[in-house]
Amino acid sequence: MLQVVKGRMLQAMHKGLSRQTHAQANVRMLPTYICSTPDGTEKGDLLVVELCQSHVRTMWVTLLGDGNQSPQVMYKIFSMPGDIMQGKGEALFDFIAQCVRQFLAGISSPQHRLPLGFVFPFSCRHTRLDKAELISWSKGFSCSDVEGKDIVQLLQSAINKQELYHVDVVALMNDTVGTMMTCSMAGKPCEVALVVGTGTNSCFMAMAQQVEMAEETSGQMCVSTEWGCFGDDGTLSDILTPYDQCVDEESSNPGEKRFEKLVSSLYLGEIVRHVLTALAAEKALFIGSNVAVLRTKGVLKIQQVLEIIDNEEGMAEARRALEALGLRPSERDCCRVQQICQAVVSRAATLCAAGLAAILSHMCQSQELKRLVVNVGVDSELYRGHTRFGEILQSVTELLAPECMATLLPSIDGTGWGAAMVTAVALRLAAQRHEVDQVLAPLRLSRADLQRVQALMRQEMELGLGWESNANASVRMLPTYVCGTPNGTEQGEFLVLDLGGTNFRVLLVRMAKDGVHMASKIYVIPTTITQGTGEVLFDHIIECIMDFQLKHNLTEQVLPLGFTFSFPCQQLGLDKAVLLSWTKGFSASGCVGQDVVQLLQEAAQRKQHLGLKVVAVVNDTVGTMMSCGYDDPKCEIGLIVGTGTNACYMEEMQNVGAVEGEQGRMCINMEWGAFGDNGCLDDIFTDFDRLVDEKTINAGKQRFEKLISGMYLGEIVRHILLALVEKQLLFRGKPCPKLQIKGIFQTKFLSAIEIDGLALRQVRAILQDLELQASLEDSVLVREVCQTVSLRAAQLCAAGLAAVVEKMRENRGLAQLAVTVGVDGTLYKMHPW
Ligand code: ADP
Numbered sequence: 008m009l010q011v012v013k014g015r016m017l018q019a020m021h022k023g024l025s026r027q028t029h030a031q032a033n034v035r036m037l038p039t040y041i042c043s044t045p046d047g048t049e050k051g052d053l054l055v056v057e058l059c060q061s062h063v064r065t066m067w068v069t070l071l072g073d074g075n076q077s078p079q080v081m082y083k084i085f086s087m088p089g090d091i092m093q094g095k096g097e098a099l100f101d102f103i104a105q106c107v108r109q110f111l112a113g114i115s116s117p118q119h120r121l122p123l124g125f126v127f128p129f130s131c132r133h134t135r136l137d138k139a140e141l142i143s144w145s146k147g148f149s150c151s152d153v154e155g156k157d158i159v160q161l162l163q164s165a166i167n168k169q170e171l172y173h174v175d176v177v178a179l180m181n182d183t184v185g186t187m188m189t190c191s192m193a194g195k196p197c198e199v200a201l202v203v204g205t206g207t208n209s210c211f212m213a214m215a216q217q218v219e220m221a222e223e224t225s226g227q228m229c230v231s232t233e234w235g236c237f238g239d240d241g242t243l244s245d246i247l248t249p250y251d252q253c254v255d256e257e258s259s260n261p262g263e264k265r266f267e268k269l270v271s272s273l274y275l276g277e278i279v280r281h282v283l284t285a286l287a288a289e290k291a292l293f294i295g296s297n298v299a300v301l302r303t304k305g306v307l308k309i310q311q312v313l314e315i316i317d318n319e320e321g322m323a324e325a326r327r328a329l330e331a332l333g334l335r336p337s338e339r340d341c342c343r344v345q346q347i348c349q350a351v352v353s354r355a356a357t358l359c360a361a362g363l364a365a366i367l368s369h370m371c372q373s374q375e376l377k378r379l380v381v382n383v384g385v386d387s388e389l390y391r392g393h394t395r396f397g398e399i400l401q402s403v404t405e406l407l408a409p410e411c412m413a414t415l416l417p418s419i420d421g422t423g424w425g426a427a428m429v430t431a432v433a434l435r436l437a438a439q440r441h442e443v444d445q446v447l448a449p450l451r452l453s454r455a456d457l458q459r460v461q462a463l464m465r466q467e468m469e470l471g472l473g474w475e476s477n478a479n480a481s482v483r484m485l486p487t488y489v490c491g492t493p494n495g496t497e498q499g500e501f502l503v504l505d506l507g508g509t510n511f512r513v514l515l516v517r518m519a520k521d522g523v524h525m526a527s528k529i530y531v532i533p534t535t536i537t538q539g540t541g542e543v544l545f546d547h548i549i550e551c552i553m554d555f556q557l558k559h560n561l562t563e564q565v566l567p568l569g570f571t572f573s574f575p576c577q578q579l580g581l582d583k584a585v586l587l588s589w590t591k592g593f594s595a596s597g598c599v600g601q602d603v604v605q606l607l608q609e610a611a612q613r614k615q616h617l618g619l620k621v622v623a624v625v626n627d628t629v630g631t632m633m634s635c636g637y638d639d640p641k642c643e644i645g646l647i648v649g650t651g652t653n654a655c656y657m658e659e660m661q662n663v664g665a666v667e668g669e670q671g672r673m674c675i676n677m678e679w680g681a682f683g684d685n686g687c688l689d690d691i692f693t694d695f696d697r698l699v700d701e702k703t704i705n706a707g708k709q710r711f712e713k714l715i716s717g718m719y720l721g722e723i724v725r726h727i728l729l730a731l732v733e734k735q736l737l738f739r740g741k742p743c744p745k746l747q748i749k750g751i752f753q754t755k756f757l758s759a760i761e762i763d764g765l766a767l768r769q770v771r772a773i774l775q776d777l778e779l780q781a782s783l784e785d786s787v788l789v790r791e792v793c794q795t796v797s798l799r800a801a802q803l804c805a806a807g808l809a810a811v812v813e814k815m816r817e818n819r820g821l822a823q824l825a826v827t828v829g830v831d832g833t834l835y836k837m838h839p840w
Contacts, residue, residue, distance in 0.1 A: 047074035049431035124430030185422025190384030238265035356399035364407035474664030507573025545610035635829025649832030680712030
């Protein structure tokens with residue numbers, strides 16, 4: 008049955024969390040906008056005001072940033088005149104503000120800004136940590152003109168009226184949250200709290216994304232479950248006993264707070280009383296006594312119930328309590344009363360355990376953990392000093408949520424200390440957020456920035472196309488001698504080489520009526536070869552071709568060969584391409600300035616391979632455009648976002664300064680990776696980009712590419728993470744030796760980390776591999792860094808592409824251009840966004 012109750016609680020919690028069903032939910036799961044627990048670095052002077060049942064407590068806390076080892080605390084209690092609780096709202100807040108003034112006057116406080124945390128133990132609808140409307144009064148309070156109003160504002164106005172302008176209400180929380188934070192001080196965070204007193208409630212750190220009523224989407228947020236109302240829709244009717252029904256009917260709010268009426272101390276004595284009444288009526292108890300006294304509400308106090316269940320003194324206490332009521336209990340009566348009290352308290356403990364187990368299982372699941380280890384703060388008169396409640400709570404929780412290991416921590420200091428922590432944490436987070444934003448700000452581009460990049464790209468394109476201006480352009484706009492796109496009828500059998508990135512491939516492609524057939528093999532080229540001599544590189548390529556031809560029985564045939572060579576080349580014809588510079592980590596000597604077809608032929612001769620007929624050298628962008636064009640005739644742009652980035656498009660012949668002829672179009676290999684090499688993008692580059700650039704083999708070159716492509720994004724992220732660690736904003740500032748290693752943070756990690764959903768497990772696993780112990784907050788920050796870097800890359804790429812399509816549209820004198828872009832590259836294909 009307890010498993011069933013746990014299941015129902017989970018359902019009720021989901022209902023409260025979901026935006027769609029929140030309005031009808033009994034368990035309201037109210038967001039608190041408390042997004043972190045203390046980490047011990049908090050420091051400063053804080054003021055706390057706690058509104059309690061019959062008094063106001065003010066507190067001065069000084070934190071030293073020493074792990075909260077030795078906080079200095081002063082407090083004062085002001086009892087509240089009885090009429091205030093039902094009087095005017097204004098009078099209540101004026102009274103509280105006067106308490107604050109008197110308290111501060113007594114300790115000659117400094118006049119610097121004093122942040123105040125307010126413990127307000129009622130259900131509130133928060134929209135910020137310092138903005139919360141009272142939903143409804145309870146606990147005997149019913150001040151006018153407060154429900155529906157912002158409590159922070161009411162208190163701040165009252166404080167201002169006292170001319171305490173330096174006191175700033177920065178946080179409002181209820182007592183449950185206060186308890187959680189109070190228990191969080193021992194260096195280990197406490198992420199769940201349970202209050203069982205005259206009322207009952209719980210709170211826990213939920214994944215913010217799942218708290219749909221709040222706008223936050225990353226990190227955690229403490230949710231106040233408001234579980235006292237669990238069962239108000241009838242979900243608990245099958246466990247309610249006739250005694251519970253009697254208690255409910257006699258209460259001031261029949262039908263409401265059904266769960267609270269099963270577990271909280273206000274009702275347990277009453278439940279016992281109704282059981283005794285029923286048993287006496289059946290003559291099972293108190294034979295010969297006048298039991299009329301048991302009809303009086305409230306004659307059995309919770310304190311008595313708790314003393315009766317105490318094994319040693321319990322029997323005597325039962326006798327004392329019953330005799331005080333004028334009953335004459337037998338030994339057996341006392342024994343049975345003790346059993347009844349135990350049953351009622353045990354049931355309360357097991358029901359609390361079912362609720363707690365629901366919270367723990369929810370947390371474990373939403374954090375994608377196999378096992379959750381967590382501290383639970385408990386504030387309860389049933390728990391303190393009475394081991395039975397605690398023992399049952401602990402053992403039944405373990406039984407119902409075996410995947411979780413909860414350590415129950417009794418809250419001793421009340422909630423005021425916790426409120427100080429909430430306030431301090433809020434200030435720490437605000438300061439950290441400010442610092443993180445400062446670090447990331449240079450990477451966040453505005454629309455105007457992007458429009459400027461677009462305009463600059465356009466300008467560089469024009470320079471690159473012009474015969475005379477070409478030398479000054481960073482975008483080289485190389486003619487490809489490819490003058491048309493396919494129409495889909497092309498046929499034949501071809502050999503293809505693909506060199507220019509991570510892999511070298513040899514392919515056999517057959518284009519026939521029934522489609523395109525391909526066979527290919529990847530050959531790894533070690534860095535010793537890509538960065539060795541040209542002769543060795545091209546010899547290796549010929550060896551790979553020979554191997555491929557052997558494997559595919561092609562040694563007797565001479566097939567036309569297409570060579571995808573993805574480095575900047577000055578093309579002198581379709582089959583003649585002079586290498587202008589290496590990029591993407593290649594640096595083989597003796598190649599720049601040479602015709603790569605010639606280099607290939609020479610290597611073939613050295614290897615005595617005679618059947619090589621190179622028909623075309625193309626760049627991979629061109630290859631991409633042409634292969635997409637085979638299926639879609641509107642494809643007139645090719646884009647690569649892989650190891651590097653580049654684009655090509657169909658330009659009007661009359662605009663191509665380097666090639667004679669005015670008719671038709673020619674594909675232009677933009678070589679846009681080098682955009683910015685002339686300094687035109689300097690103000691976009693951040694310190695992180697400069698650090699990445701300095702450590703490359705082509706420093707100062709391919710500047711646009713270094714903002715966008717797979718070879719660099721991981722490195723940019725790595726440098727940002729190092730800066731955040733240095734500023735103590737990440738991994739608690741602990742040094743991370745592995746993160747110092749170049750290339751250790753791979754671009755594919757960005758894809759894994761940014762995947763839709765929380766993907767926290769991936770983030771943690773990746774960081775763990777780097778020997779980084781990431782807290783949840785660390786994971787969220789790492790994710791934000793990755794997102795910022797990826798977003799900038801995609802936006803810059805888009806700005807470049809916008810320049811291209813605008814030029815094509817203008818070239819053709821169109822109001823609107825419909826064009827397809829063929830895109831290739833693992834970064835483009837694999838990155839989730
Ligand atoms: P190339 O451009 O060299 O032909 P690719 O298109 O395969 O090769 O791109 C390889 C690049 O893609 C690598 O630099 C790597 O950083 C990046 N990459 C590999 N896997 C992923 C991934 N899952 N998400 C994003 N980028 C990736």
